[in-house]
Each structure stands twice: as structure tokens, then as C-alpha cells.
Amino acid sequence: MNLEERIQAFAKLGDFLSQFSTDGIVKKENILHNEMFFEGFKHQIKLANEHNGWFTNENIYFTLHNWANALTENNIKQFIKNYHFNDIVSKKVAIIMAGNIPLVGFHDFFCVLLSGHEVLVKQSSNDKHLLLYLAKYLEYVAPGFKGKITFTEGKLEEFHSVIATGSDNTARYFEYYFKNKPSIIRKNRNSVAILTGDETEEQLTQLSYDIFRYYGLGCRNVSKIFVPKDYDFDNFFKAMYAWHPIINEAKYANNYDYNKAVYLMSEFDMLENGFLMIKEDASYASPIATVFYEHFDSLEILKNKLEIDSEKIQCIVSNNLTDSSIAFGDTQAPKLWDYADGIDTIDFLLKI
Numbered sequence: 001m002n003l004e005e006r007i008q009a010f011a012k013l014g015d016f017l018s019q020f021s022t023d024g025i026v027k028k029e030n031i032l033h034n035e036m037f038f039e040g041f042k043h044q045i046k047l048a049n050e051h052n053g054w055f056t057n058e059n060i061y062f063t064l065h066n067w068a069n070a071l072t073e074n075n076i077k078q079f080i081k082n083y084h085f086n087d088i089v090s091k092k093v094a095i096i097m098a099g100n101i102p103l104v105g106f107h108d109f110f111c112v113l114l115s116g117h118e119v120l121v122k123q124s125s126n127d128k129h130l131l132l133y134l135a136k137y138l139e140y141v142a143p144g145f146k147g148k149i150t151f152t153e154g155k156l157e158e159f160h161s162v163i164a165t166g167s168d169n170t171a172r173y174f175e176y177y178f179k180n181k182p183s184i185i186r187k188n189r190n191s192v193a194i195l196t197g198d199e200t201e202e203q204l205t206q207l208s209y210d211i212f213r214y215y216g217l218g219c220r221n222v223s224k225i226f227v228p229k230d231y232d233f234d235n236f237f238k239a240m241y242a243w244h245p246i247i248n249e250a251k252y253a254n255n256y257d258y259n260k261a262v263y264l265m266s267e268f269d270m271l272e273n274g275f276l277m278i279k280e281d282a283s284y285a286s287p288i289a290t291v292f293y294e295h296f297d298s299l300e301i302l303k304n305k306l307e308i309d310s311e312k313i314q315c316i317v318s319n320n321l322t323d324s325s326i327a328f329g330d331t332q333a334p335k336l337w338d339y340a341d342g343i344d345t346i347d348f349l350l351k352i
Helices: 003-017 033-052 057-070 072-078 106-114 129-142 168-177 200-218 233-247 250-265 299-308 345-351
Strands: 094-095 118-122 149-151 161-165 183-186 190-194 222-226 270-272 276-278 291-295 311-316
Touching: 003 033, 003 057, 003 106, 003 129, 033 057, 057 200, 057 250, 094 106, 106 118, 106 129, 106 222, 106 345, 129 149, 161 168, 161 345, 168 183, 190 200, 190 299, 200 222, 200 233, 200 311, 233 250, 250 276, 291 299
Parallel strands: 094 118, 094 161, 118 149, 161 183, 190 222, 190 311, 222 291, 276 291
Antiparallel strands: 270 276
């Protein structure tokens, strides 16, 4: 397959995914192989939800909607315009995927195949229904992908390079096990927001999506906020209120109750509104239903701290207070060129 054929295949996959969104499922005309795959994918969504209670229909559809918007011919060509694919020698690239949010490993899968390599996928047991089905769709849309996509539940074997995502603990294992292979090893990261008190009601409302989408399980979810001394949290809590129905979902409520009990028994100071707790803490990774906060005296000192801690941080949300700031509400809708951990996956794949 040449590059143009690979681009067209993923654009057709984007067309297929456009039928599934948070606004509902609408079967469209002129979608390639729709009669064969549409109902089957609905069933895979059902299985994914039944297998993993964090994968609600809303969160799955949100993911699919974002990928449908990303996988257009124009977007893909914009994404790759500065790369040169002419001298690619196809190699087998293994991907070890996380399972914290739906299709969290899709971008790596997309990059490997778009680059002209073969892919060997080891999925998380928490997310094993959606990608396998979409890979079959790709093989029907573009038969040249057949034999280029392999899934395994066992030991990875006969591969050239690896992209692995896991916790800080598993990353140490990955780094040792794959020390003789070209690799990208991803560790724990979290996202933060910088608030000054001058944010608009709309900006704080958008921040609530950065916090609550996927129950806060993603590395792009804001798990910590930095605020000035004497910051008034009233407007913050008011902006979060639209998400109060989340406490009616059992898995979230169980985590809220457990973490609240731990804080109370430990006599930690915290503020809460019945579905979200905020606690002063120096850590970046907060438990479910909790956002940590930390005060800052100087924006310049804070920016220096975030630069030092950059390997722990995925996104910084603010009102353009840093060079790499992301707008409020945008963390969970990354563009194709918003690489995880700031590592250029395509560049890595072109050089292996």
C-alpha cells in the first residue's frame, strides 16, 4: 500500500465512526461496508460497556466522535505534511496499550500503520473490544492492511520496535525488558490547570469537562489546580455543579465515598460539594472524585516549577499563562499532532 491508500483507508474509517456520537447513533448512506459492520460495531460498544463499567456509552461515543472528527483526509494530510515517507522499510512495531479510557492506544496504532509499518497489538484487558473490530473494518476497506495487523494476548514475539504505555512501575519493567529495542516508553502523567481568579464563568464551566470527562481517568484530565493565596473556590464549585449527576453512577460514587472516608479519618482538610472533593496536596495524581490544589505566590516561580516537573505533566490548562497552555475544555479533544508526552511518534517511526 502506498501512503495515499493508507490515508484514504483511515479517512473512510473516520466516515464510519461519524455515525456514532454523543448526539446519538445515526446510520448513514454511502458508508463503505456499512451493512457488514454497522450493527456489529453497535454490539462491540455494548460489550465494551458490559466488560468495563467505566466505559459508559457516553464516554465511548465521545471518543468515537472525536476520532471521526480527526480522521478526515484534510486533517491527516495536514498532520503528515512535514514528514517524508519515501524511504520507509516496513518493520513490525509492537504496541502495549493502556486501558484507562476507550481506544486510548488508537493514536499509536494509527501512526504505525500510516507510516507503512506492521503493527503487533497487545491490548489491555480493560479495553479489548473496540479496536479489534475497527481493525477488521480497515482490512475490508483496504485489503492491503491484511497481514499487517496482528493482535496477541500472549508474549510479544518477533518484533523490531515497541511503543509501551503503563504506570511508572511497569515502565521500569518495560525499559529493562525492551532495552535492546528502539522504543517509546510512556509513564504516568497528569494534567494541571492554572487559575488566577480572573477566569470567566464559561472558562470554569469548560474546565469541568477537563476534570470529569472519563471520570478523570485519563492523563489529559485535570487532576490538580494551582491557585493564588486566598483564592475563593465558590465560583469554581458553581462551575462544577453541572456534573452533579455523576454521583448517581455506582463506580464513581463508591470511589467518592471511600476517598472521603479516608480523608475524614485522616483528618485531612478538604472542601467538597457532594460529588467532588478538593484537597491541598503537592502531588499531581489525585484519586477519583478528588482534585488536588496548591497555592502559588508568583506565576514565574510556578512556570519554573512546571518546567522542572514537565515529565510528570501531560497538559497545562490556563488562560494563555504558559507557552504550552491548552484552552479550557480542550484537553479531551486533542488534534492528531498533539502527541502524548510531547514525543513525536511519526518521527520515531520514520527513523527505526
